Structures are given as C-alpha cells and as structure tokens.
Amino acid sequence: MAHLRTGRRTSLAVPAVLSLTASLGFLPGAAAAAPGPATAATTASAGASAAATSKGPGPDLSYLVNTRTDHRTLASVRREIGRNGGTLVVGYDRIGVLVAHSANPDFARLMRAVPGVASAGVTRHTPLAAASTADMGTPQVLGGAQATAARAAATGDQDPLEPLQWDLPAIKADKAHEKTLGSRDVTVGVIDTGVDDTHPDIAPNFDRAASVNCVSGRPDTADGAWRPSASESPHGTHVAGEIAAAKNGVGMTGVAPGVKVAGIKVANPDGYFYAESVVCGFVWAAEHHVDVTNNSYFTDPWYFNCTTDPDQRALVDAVDRASRYAERRGTVNIAAAGNESYDLAADSITDPQSPNDGTASDRVIDPRRCFDIPTQLPGVVTVSATGAKGLKSSYSNYGRGVIDIAAPGGDSTAYQTPAPPATSGLILGTLPGGKWGYMAGTSMATPHVAGVAALIKSTHPHASAALVTALLYAEADATPCTDPYDINGDGKVDAVCQGPANRNGFYGRGMADALAAVTY
Secondary structure (H helix, E strand, O other): OOOHHHOOOOOOOOOOOOOOOOOOOOOOOOOOOOOOOOOOOEOOOOOOOHHHHOOOOOOOEEEEEEEOOOHHHHHHHHHHHHHOOEEEEEEEOOOOEEEEEEOOOOHHHHHHOOOOEEEEEEOOOOOOOOOOOOOOOOOEEOOHHHHHHHHHHOOOOOOOOHHHOOHHHHOOHHHHOOOOOOOOOOEEEEEEOOOOOOOOOOHHHEOHHHOEEOOOOOOEOOOOOOOOOOOOOOHHHHHHHHHHOOOOOOOOOOOOOOOEEEEEEOOOOOOOOEHHHHHHHHHHHHHOOOOEEEEOOOOEOOOOEEOOOHHHHHHHHHHHHHHHHHHHOOOEEEEEOOOOOOEOOOOOEEEOOOOOOOOOOOEEEOOOOEEOOOOOOOOOEEEEEEOOOOOEOOOOOEOOOOOOEEEEOOOOOOOOOOOOOOOOOOEEEEEOOOEEEEEOOHHHHHHHHHHHHHHHHHHOOOOOHHHHHHHHHHOOEOOOOOOOEOOOOOOOOOEOOOOOOOOEOOOEOOEOOHHHHHHO
16 A cells, blocks of 8 residues: 555555545535635744744644635634644635644644634644654566566557556557547646656656645645655555656556646655645645646545544545635546445445554444545545456445546456456556556556546646536446456355446446547
C-alpha cells in the first residue's frame, strides 16, 4: 500500500492506495461558503501570531477552522485563533477554510464557539514534529527478462513495454491512440505522494507550473518540492505514468500519453494524507488550471469521518469545500473506491483501523453519516477496480449507488490471468529513478479513469467539469453484474452485486471507454 500506516488491507502483496464514494446530503450549511472577495490563500505575518505563542499543556497539533467567507468574519476568526492559543498557518479565504497550529487541547472547542465558525477540528493525533519514516513496502520492479520479452513482442508503433499493459486494450486505449494521444492543453493533477518528473516516461509531459508540495497545508513551489524522497512511497509516480507516460519509444504508454501531468504532493514522509494538505491540493488545482485530479488515497487519520463527531465533521466540511471549489473552477475530481472488499451500500460497516495515527479500535459506522473523504464527497467520481478478466477485483470495494465507474486495477493471477504476452495480472507503471514496476488496487484503477477524462477534455476543450463527468458516464461500456461472484472458486459467494448493467454495485455505469472518449 502506498501508506501502510493506514492498515488498509489488500489481497495482493503489493503497494496500493484507496478510497470510496456515495452521494451526500449532509453538512447543513457547511459549504454555504460561496467564493468571497478575499485572497484565496493568505498567510499570517510574523507579528500577527505573537500572541499565539503561549501554548497550552499539550502537543502541537494542526487544526482546520471553517468559517463564513465575508471579510469581517474572516478577520474576526483570525483574531480569535491567536486569542485561543493558535497560530494561523494559511487561510483559504475563498472557501472559508483556515489552517492553524495549537498546543491548546481546548483549541477546537473554543473555536467552535466563535461567531461565524461553522466547524473546527483537529486533523491528527500525533505531534507536528517529524517522526521516522515508515517502511512503505516495495512494488514488483520489472525484471530485465520481462522487459526483453516485451520488446520482442512489441509491434507497430507500440512502446517497448506496451505488450505487458493488458489494461490498455481493456479500456480500448490502444484504439483511442490511433485517433489522438490527447491535448497538451489538458493537465491532470496527481494529488498523491509526489511525482518523479525526471523519469524518462514522465518528463516529456510534466507540467512544472501546476506542480507543488502541499504537505504543510500551505503551497511550497520550490523547484522539485513535488518529488518523493528516496525513502518515500513511489505511489504517485506510478499513478502519473499510468495517466500520461509519453508515447516516445521508451518504456510504457499512458492512457492519455499526449496530455500533461502535474505532481501535487500531499503525503508527509510517513505516508499520511492529512486534511489540511488535501485542502491545499484541491485549491491549488482549482487555481492553476488543472482539468482533472486523481485521488488514490483516503484522508487520514479516519477511514470514515463521522459527521456526528465535531472533529471529523470539520475535516469533511473543509475537504468538501475545497473539492467543490475545484469543481466550480472546472476540475473533474476522481477518486478510488478502496481495497477492503466493503459493501459501501451496506447498513453498517466495521472500521477496525481508525484513527490510524493513534489508538485504533473497532467501531461500527453508518455509511450514511460517516464518509471516506474525498471519495464519498458530492461530485467526486468513484472508481472500482477490475482484473485482467474484466471481473471486479477480489479486493475492490463496491456498492450500488456508490460506485460510479470501473477500470483496470489489477488482481492476483490466481484469480484473473491476463492473455499473453502479458504475464502479470497487476498494473504496470513508472517508478522513481527511471524504473517501471507493477502495483495493484483501486489506486491503479483511478488513473485509468483520470486518463479517459483527460481524453474527453481533449476532445471537448470547452466542456465544463459536469459535462466531462456526464460524458465519462454516458460513454462507459455497460457491464452486467457478476452473479454469482466467487472470485477464488471455493464455492462460496464472495460479494453480491445489485443493479442493472448500466448502474450496479460492482461496475457503476460500466467500464471506462477511452475510444468513445475520443470519438463522440
């Protein structure tokens, strides 16, 4: 998994990140935060936080404070942050989200009582001081013999490793490339662990101007800040290659090899995707002309954020405001459904791993009130994973009314074996340091859909985010339920799919279709 600290279970011994989706009608008044006249991102001056240096008797933690967006309210809330023992880190004024640090254990409670504050909550359970880097695990690096065999099998204008990419014909991307590779006016933002833009398959299509490091919650545009360090997860680089690896006679081919890709780094060195970083990522995408965002993660530390809890509600509120803002600015947000084999339409789900940066315990949650963010937020496209045989991957979450669309995410060859010359049932992608390797998960399915969305935007350059999403759904290949679903062949049903071919719990509207994206 791309961040093993989350404890997300996968049926494959390879890294993979995740998420989920459903339509929400929660947060009364939460995003009544319409864009205001204030600057989109403002930081506190050195002197403005002097009064906030008297910290309380607790660890220094990060908080989100969500307010109305008028100038008077924002100014008042800023003052109260200091008076309550906090330091303003950054203010996203257009959506009314302020990021603050405080060691006062009562900070969130005090801020909730401030007039104009809709919600406030702590984003983590560990101190802000850096901890040691966790072992992120390693993907299955492509071997020399496999690469040689692939090159020998390549035909026509195929890139050398393309014969190993069974996932491209699964969504008709190979046929789409005969018509177009996509437009260089389209950018996909990879909100993830960072992207190695020096990789030979990524460098030709990398958008430096749209890339950033958002780990602190505040944009860092220093050159290369978007790259993962040697000890950090390769996940974001893998995703970026799946989307837009250049068709350049080197390595593999992305779903949309003619579009640009940007790295929006939001995971800290320990692999946590905290809410303030995610908010920063969406706002950055909105304001830097990013057409599509790929979100293959869940926002730590809660797998599901329950709106009945004031802290968790604040996280949902903030990320919801940020993702809606991006959508209003023309960005299509796409996210992974998750790798726990959960039925997300069930009456209840047992979450054994939250909070994943503190003391986790089993808790039974109501999926109608507790949400994986950003995946289950309104307007976000939720993606389930399929294997080489076109069946729901053994690990993929599902649920009627939750899953919007399906795409290849890979599966064990014990369950779904690809046709030769492909040898692995996993998904080939780029890895830092000029390498290639295999990973699997709904994390790998999501970039296929992001690539198709980028092709739609390339074909319809003036389409709104809503229209791109509508075309993505309308052009999907309807896929009927797999019934019975016995993926391991032991005679027992492993999951139950409900709904018709064009709207069911396993495949949503069906399999993403790259050829249709460039044809209609």
